[in-house]
Amino acid sequence: MPVSELFARARAERPGHTALIDAEGPLTYDGLGALVDRAAGWLRRRGVRPGDRVVHAGPGDRTFLALMWAAFRAGAVFVPVHPDLTDDQLRHIVRDCGAGLAICRPAAGADARTAVEPARAAEEIRSADGEFADGGATTVEVADGAIALLIYTSGTTGRPKGVVCPHRQVLAAVRAIDARLGHRADDVVLCRLPLSFDYGLYQALLCAHAGATLVLADRGGDLALVRAIERHGVTVVPLVPSLARILTLLSGKLRGPAKVRLFTNTGARPSRAVTEELLAAFPGSVFASMYGMTECKRISVLDPALYADHPDSVGHVIPGDHVRITGPDGRTLPPGETGEIVVWGDTVMAGYWGVPLDRQDRYARRADGSLELRTGDRGRLGVDGLLYFAGRDDDLVKRRGVRVGLAEIEDAAERVPGVYAAVAPRPAAEDAPLLLAVQTALTAREVREALARHLDPARLPDRIVPLDALPLTANGKPDRAAVARLLAAPEAPEAPEAPEPLEAPEAPEAADAARPEAAGPGPAAVPGAAGPATGPGPGPVPDAPEAAAGAGTTDTTDTTAPLRNTHAPAGV
Incomplete structure (x- = not known):
């Protein structure tokens, strides 16, 4: 099909039901x-x-x-x-x-x-x-295996690669996601995501699958977004962190009870505090945290009923897919142990366009001939089957001989009352200082004292820099490179260093992009993928300017909203 x-x-x-509402009206x-x-x-x-x-x-x-x-x-x-x-x-x-x-x-x-x-x-x-x-x-x-979509995504070499998305896998992803989220024919889905971003594009596919209505938000401003929720009776809102914060700040402008029943999120997650504020502002709504990446679209979805007890989980694996956690030697680890997340099953895409399979470091052939995806993400499975994301392999740094996850430091900072968001750029070298930018009204000393109760010396930042706002990409993802440049600039705000600095105070290099995709090589000429690869590309595609608003427009109001940098895979 x-x-x-x-x-x-x-x-x-x-035929007569509203399929689309955009700046031109209903259709x-x-x-x-x-x-x-x-x-x-x-x-x-x-x-x-x-x-x-x-x-x-x-x-x-x-x-x-x-x-x-x-x-x-x-x-x-x-x-x-x-x-x-x-x-x-x-x-x-x-x-x-x-x-x-x-x-x-x-x-x-x-x-x-x-x-x-x-x-x-x-x-x-x-x-x-x-x-x-x-x-x-x-x-x-x-044929079911024919290619429906090519979605270009960034790589660690800076070379955009096209993820080959066959009809079979795209349909499997739509059905599996819907099996967990339960879209209804009377749903009205607000999309303020770029349609070129696969998280936005799949909103159109999910709406068609359910016979629901898709609302493409225009750039009428943030208050117009609230009015659109009211006017069109929006029931489902896919979120990025910046949008979550905007809605919490503007929820007081609602002129009556909203009909929103479901917020979804994938990639960078809003902080727990922002999520709780959002759910309180929209009574009766629930939050579904999801995890995935363009190379397999979706891996897991957290049942909203489990969010209160498992707010850090990204849920159970979706129907048709399977996950194992592997150690450095490729051995499958038992529940509770952290390693690389490896997925195989119905939604795993067919590799990268025009790149031989033996040159790929993310996709590998299984004994039954299917592909499995080595995500490059670290996580663990609980005995109850819940998946927990712990960061990317390229988020790991070594300090004092200890492997440290930057996401772990950011998460600890965001648990400090009064800290809205945090980004720890990757240090230039093992002996370079570890910096932490935080969006907060607290002083650096207050943040440090709070962190010292939760982080050991190897994980405690050398310097903490409070900022009024953290830079985001236009997709609402954390812009690590921009934060690194900001902290490295001579005019960057200074903050007290640790009482006993661990390292010499030198500026770090720009950090990697928020979610470098699998950069290795990519499938042996995927069937139908006749186009030759042409060598290095111009740079990571997903973190190029993308609109936070629908209809392909850029809304600059999103660029200073707070975010939680837990995981931001490109195009999910």
Whole structure:
């Protein structure tokens, strides 16, 4: 079954139900379907054939959705890319995937077989009056293993790689996530995430699966977000930390009880204090913490009923997937022991585009021929099957001969009353000072005294720097590199050092990105992945400017909101 069937079924069963609400107004499933028909005919007229890669670097709006569903229906491979990436970044993606059609700026799409500017594509599709619809309604028969999506994600080498997402795995992820979250046909899902970000894109897939309504938030400001929740009767809100904080601060502006029943979150998590404030501000709502990454979409979901007793868990493994925890030698560890999280099962994607499997350090072939994903994340399984995330391998540093997780230090800081968020940039070397930036009104000494009750000397920062706000990426993820630059700058705020400094006071190098993806090599030419890799790319894609608002716009109000930096995998 192709992914396009999700929308086709919703259209057939609920033609008059509102499918989408965006800046242009509401659109029923039948109305959006008519736009999909035109987009499918337009793709055919542009020479798109089954298996062709269609790069879309335009706004995340109704045209984006129409082209996505149309590409699935045509048997093409949809490649969503944020329009704010530089021409160099876009050009690398266009070349790497061998795009048949690139909907992007002319300079970036020059290497595609055909390139069209986003505004022109939208105008042609919308103003066709049926010109392109003829012949567009046919769904091409595609194998379950055919590629539906290529989602480019960052790597530790700074080379964006396309994660190959076949129809089978995408549908498995949608069904497994929905089995845990329970989307309903009467749900109204507010999406303030970029649709080029897979956490945002899957909101559209989940809504189609349930026949629900998707609301794409525009950049009308934060108060407009609260008004949208009221006006449209929003029931489900996918969160990033900055959005969680905004909603807690503005909840007093609600003019009556809201209908929100479910908040979801993956990647960087709001602090426990912010989450509790949020649930109190929206009575009757619950919080579902999730864990995953683009390479397998989702791994676990915490049942909201378990959040109060297990707030640090990321839940049970989703249906169809399996997790084991391995030690340095690859041996499976028993419950309670911390090691690398390894996952296999229905949602594990087909590797990286055009990269031989034997050159990949994340995907490996199992005895039954399936792939397993070595996440590079550390965690443990409880005897009850609950999964706990403990940080990334590249978040580990060595101090005084002790392996220390930066996430552990940040978590301890965020447990200090009055600390809203914390980021510990990776030190430049083992003997370099460990710095900690905290968003708080407390003094550095007050934070240090509190931390000293919970952290041993090897984990206690050498210098603590209180800041009014911590920088975020536009996805709402912690911007470790920006924090490191801020702390290294000569004008960075000074704070008292430890009474007995552990290291010489030298500035650290810029830290790694919030979630470097598996950078090694990637599958032996994945079936259908004929496009050759072209060498190093321009830089990590997910942490390039991405809009916090829907419809592909950037809302700068999100860039100073507090966050909790527990785990921020790119595009989850």
